[in-house]
Amino acid sequence: MLKIKIPKGTEITGLLIANIISKWGVLEEKRIDKLEKYYTGEHEILKREVGPDKPNNKLVINYAKLITDNATGYFMGVPVTYESDDKALLDQVFEILDDNCEEDTNFELAKSMSMCGRAFELVYADETANVRFKEIDKKTIIPVYSDDIEETMIFAIRKYQTENIITGEKLDKAEVYTADEIIYFHSSNGRLEEFERKDHYFGEVPIIEYPNNNELMGDFEIVLSLIDAYNKSQSDTANDFEYFTDAYLKLVGMDATEGTDIKTMKENRVLLIPPEGEADWLIKNINDAATENNKTRLQTDIHRISQVPDLTDEKFAGNVSGEAMKYKLWGLEQIASIKERKFKSPLIKRLRMITNFLNIKGGQYDYNKINLKFHRNIPRNLVELVDMVKDLSGILSEKTQLSQLPFVDDADAEIARKDEERKKMIDESDPYSFEKGNEDTGDQE
Numbered sequence: 001m002l003k004i005k006i007p008k009g010t011e012i013t014g015l016l017i018a019n020i021i022s023k024w025g026v027l028e029e030k031r032i033d034k035l036e037k038y039y040t041g042e043h044e045i046l047k048r049e050v051g052p053d054k055p056n057n058k059l060v061i062n063y064a065k066l067i068t069d070n071a072t073g074y075f076m077g078v079p080v081t082y083e084s085d086d087k088a089l090l091d092q093v094f095e096i097l098d099d100n101c102e103e104d105t106n107f108e109l110a111k112s113m114s115m116c117g118r119a120f121e122l123v124y125a126d127e128t129a130n131v132r133f134k135e136i137d138k139k140t141i142i143p144v145y146s147d148d149i150e151e152t153m154i155f156a157i158r159k160y161q162t163e164n165i166i167t168g169e170k171l172d173k174a175e176v177y178t179a180d181e182i183i184y185f186h187s188s189n190g191r192l193e194e195f196e197r198k199d200h201y202f203g204e205v206p207i208i209e210y211p212n213n214n215e216l217m218g219d220f221e222i223v224l225s226l227i228d229a230y231n232k233s234q235s236d237t238a239n240d241f242e243y244f245t246d247a248y249l250k251l252v253g254m255d256a257t258e259g260t261d262i263k264t265m266k267e268n269r270v271l272l273i274p275p276e277g278e279a280d281w282l283i284k285n286i287n288d289a290a291t292e293n294n295k296t297r298l299q300t301d302i303h304r305i306s307q308v309p310d311l312t313d314e315k316f317a318g319n320v321s322g323e324a325m326k327y328k329l330w331g332l333e334q335i336a337s338i339k340e341r342k343f344k345s346p347l348i349k350r351l352r353m354i355t356n357f358l359n360i361k362g363g364q365y366d367y368n369k370i371n372l373k374f375h376r377n378i379p380r381n382l383v384e385l386v387d388m389v390k391d392l393s394g395i396l397s398e399k400t401q402l403s404q405l406p407f408v409d410d411a412d413a414e415i416a417r418k419d420e421e422r423k424k425m426i427d428e429s430d431p432y433s434f435e436k437g438n439e440d441t442g443d444q445e
Contacts, residue, residue, distance in 0.1 A: 002023075002024065002027045002028040003145060003151075003216075004020055004023065004024065004142065004143070004144050004145065005144070005145045005146065005147040005151065006144060006145075006146070006147060006154065007146070007147055008146045008147075008148065008152075008154060010154075012155065012176055012178070012183060013194075014185055014191055014192035014193050014194060015191070015192075017157060017174050017176060017185055017192050018191065018192045020142060020144060020157060021142065021157065021159050021174065024142045029139050031116075032116045032138050032139050033139065035064075035115055035116045035117075035218050035220075035221060036115065036116065036138075038064040038220070038224065038227070039062075039064050039065050039068060039115050039220075040065075041060050041062050041065070043060045043062075043064075043227065043228065043231055044228050044231070045058050045059065045060060045228065045231040045232060045235055046058050046060065048232075048235070054239070055238070055239040055242035055243065056239070057235045057238035057239050057242065058235055059231060059234045059235045059238060060231055061227075061230055061231055061234055063220065063223070063226075063227045063230065063302055064220040064224075064227060066308075067114075067219050067220040067223075067302075067306050067308045068111060068114040068115050068218070068219055068220060069111075070308050070311065070332075071114050071219045071308050071332065071335060071336070071339075072107065072110045072111045072114050073377055074329070074332055074336055074376060074377050074378065075110055075335075075336040075339045075340070075374075075376070075377075076106055076107045076110040076111075076377075077107075077377025078375035078376065078377045079102075079103040079106065079107075079375075080103075080106060080347065080372055080373065080374055080375075081372075081373045081375070082094070082097075082370055082371070082372060082373075083370070083371045083373060083403070083411070084369050084370045084371065085369065086365070086366075086369045086370075087412070088365075089355070089365045089366070089369060089370065090370065092358055092363065092365065093351065093354060093355075093370065096130075096131050096354055099130065099132075100131075100132060100133050100134070105121070105133065105134070105135060106347075108135050109121060109135055109210050109343075110210075110339065110343065112135065112138060112210075113210050113211070113212040113218075113339065113342075113343075114212060114218060114219040114220075114339075115218050115219075115220075116138050116212075116218050117211070117212045117213070117215070117216040117217045117218045117221065118138065118209060118210060118211050118212060118216050119135060119138060119209075119210040120135070120136045120138060120141040120143075120156075120207060120208065120209055120210070121133055121134065121135055121136065121207070121208040121210065121346070121350070122134055122136045122158070122177075122206060122207055122208075123202060123206040123207075123208065123350060123353050123354075124200070124206060125200070125201070125357065129361070131353075131354050131357050131358075133208075133350060136158065136207075140158055140159055140160055141156060141157070141158055141207060142156065142157040142158075142159065143156045143207065143209050144156065144157065153205050153207070153209070154178070154205075155176050155177055155178045155179075155205060156176075156177045156205055156207035156209075157174055157175070157176055157177075158174065158175040158176075158177070158207075159172070159173070159174045160173055160174075161173065171186055171187060172186065172187040172192070173185065173186045173187070174186075174192060177200070177205050177206055177207050178205060179203070179204050179205055180199060180200070180203075181197050181198060181199050181200060182197065182198045182199075182200055183196075183197050184196040184197070184198075201356075201357060201360055202353045202356055202357060203352075203353065203356040204349070204352075204353065204356075206353060208346045208349050208350060209346065210342065210343060210346045211342045212338075212339065212342065213338050213339075213342065219306060219308065219335065220306060222305060222306065223301070223302050223305050223306050226298055226301050226302045226305065227302065229298055230295065230298040230299065230302065233291070233294055233295050233298060234295070237291055237295075240291075250278075250279065250280055251277070251278075251279050252277055252278035252279070253274060253276045253277035253278060254273070254274065254277045254279075307331030307332055307334065307335055308331075308332055308335070309328065309329065309331065309332060325378060326378075329378065333376070336376060340374045343374075344372060344374075347372055348367070348372070351367040351370055352367045354367070355367040373403070386405070388404070389401045389402075389404050389405060392404075398411075398415055399411045399412065399415060402414050402415065
């Protein structure tokens with residue numbers, strides 16, 4: 001996959017940005033556009049042309065969308081949770097995450113990763129100095145890295161085009177995000193020229209890249225040829241059946257038959273065949289078994305190579321135990337494990353920039369005090385899980401035990417509610433309060 005690298009300290013000019021945009025557009029933008037189209041059902045089979053007198057069914061069986069939706073749902077269907085002993089920090093961070101619909105943003109980022117191999121997010125401050133973050137169109141963002149061993153992101157380019165609704169005039173623009181400022185460019189006389197710079201105060205490049213894997217490949221990209229072959233096979237089968245419905249009636253030894261005779265036979269549904277004559281249908285024989293075997297092999301290969309199983313298969317029946325389900329999802333789990341490692345660092349960068357911004361506004365927070373926890377969206381046997389948590393009593397802390405339960409969102413809040421209930425039960429069971437006892441003592445004095 002394309003990765004643009006330049007030496008550290010390179011001066012950012014309009015010519016440099018224009019050359020990077022040109023290089024990116026030739027290779028990566030076309031690739032991303034193709035993958036996005038496959039996800040939405042615009043497959044290669046739709047371009048197929050045949051003779052005017054032949055059936056030309058163009059069936060799209062959208063395995064691309066199936067693979068991405070299943071892989072993303074398994075990985076990010078249950079939202080990431082955050083834990084910290086610093087409640088003040090957690091409250092501040094949760095407020096920002098909730099304002100930005102963090103759970104939905106994370107899911108869409110994970111879907112873009114699965115679709116195109118990478119996703120991008122912009123962190124910025126709105127007009128009221130509140131931290132905002134949002135997924136940005138993959139085709140408009142170009143990350144630029146250092147050409148040394150570290151491959152640090154030096155800056156990122158956001159390219160876009162504006163149009164004057166009245167005049168129809170179009171203007172190419174670019175925003176360059178560095179570690180401390182935003183540089184704005186627009187086209188002038190066919191060239192990009194700088195016209196403004198602004199500080200952003202996040203302490204690092206506020207564009208976050210979410211890679212799907214080291215190769216920056218989408219989850220269905222490796223099986224595109226198999227998807228094309230399956231679409232073609234299904235379309236050809238539909239063509240064959242259409243040929244079958246257009247079968248011709250063959251009349252042997254009936255050379256004197258005229259058009260009016262054929263019309264009469266169709267109306268009366270009767271054929272008068274002489275002794276030496278013969279009538280039957282002229283059809284194309286279809287080797288149905290071979291055709292279906294070929295489709296089955298293609299389906300199996302698509303699931304096997306992508307490692308996203310067919311969840312409608314009888315092997316995933318409802319009576320399968322949770323432990324057995326894990327083995328059947330082994331391949332998908334490996335993909336999810338890679339995604340988790342690649343997703344964690346960008347999330348930490350998001351938290352780091354949020355705390356940097358909060359500290360500029362007077363806070364004294366440390367993002368390292370927040371722990372991230374990922375979950376798999378898989379059916380669980382809650383009875384077994386609760387029994388396991390009970391068995392951990394006396395071995396692990398109450399907070400850690402409660403954190404294992406998927407229906408407990410905030411272990412600290414649950415412990416606080418439990419303590420409050422325990423205190424209430426003690427107060428209700430004792431008719432004499434502590435304060436009443438003090439009053440009686442005072443009266444005796």
